[in-house]
Every structure is written in C-alpha cells, then in structure tokens.
Amino acid sequence: MHELSIAQSILDTVLKEKHERGLPRVDQVAVQVGALSGVLPDSLQFCFEAIRIDTELQTCELTIETVPITVECRECYARTTVEDFLFVCPKCGSVHVDVVAGYELDISYLEVPDPVHDPADP
C-alpha cells in the first residue's frame, strides 16, 4: 500500500523535527497532496491515524491540503486550474500545456504549542 509508506515517512519526519526542536508535542501536521501525486487523501488519512497509535504523535492530527492541477499554456501562456484531467487550455483551446502544479507531496507546516500564549485562551 503506497499511502502507508507515505504516512510512515510523514510520521518519521515529524518525529525527527519534534526531537530536533525539542518540542513537547505536535498538534497538527499539514501536508500538500497534488491531484497528480497518485496519493489518495482518504487513504493517507486512514494510514496516518493507524500508525500514530503508540507513538509520541498519537494526538497529532494530519491535515491534507489537496493541490489542484495547474497548467500553463505554451501558446497563450495562460495559467489555469485543470478539472477532470482535461489538459486543454480553456483560454485558447490549445493542447500544448505544461503542468506547473499538481505533483506536490510535501509537509507544509507543523502546528506546535505556543510556549507563551495558549491558543485556547485568546
């Protein structure tokens, strides 16, 4: 299962970061998953929740931000978001488009407790 190994690498990366920065806990990890990355967000979420049990990250939530496919047209240079995997420029109808976003699979941020301010108490 592809998503399981990705969930494991996210968990490993967060654990490493937690230790390196001496964080008491990590509340949330956000990842960007491109529509072309081949990763199923629901499956990734399920795998992460399964493997975080019995680790220091058992209360850490995974937030998945899906990144739509964006193409740039070679004819008119318009940048547009593609739906339904239709790789055609909606501005001029050209099929000569380059994918400029959609392959992402990155951790975008970690949410950690603020040492001074409690976010629950504004």
Ligand SMILES: [Zn+2]
């Ligand atoms: Zn175009």
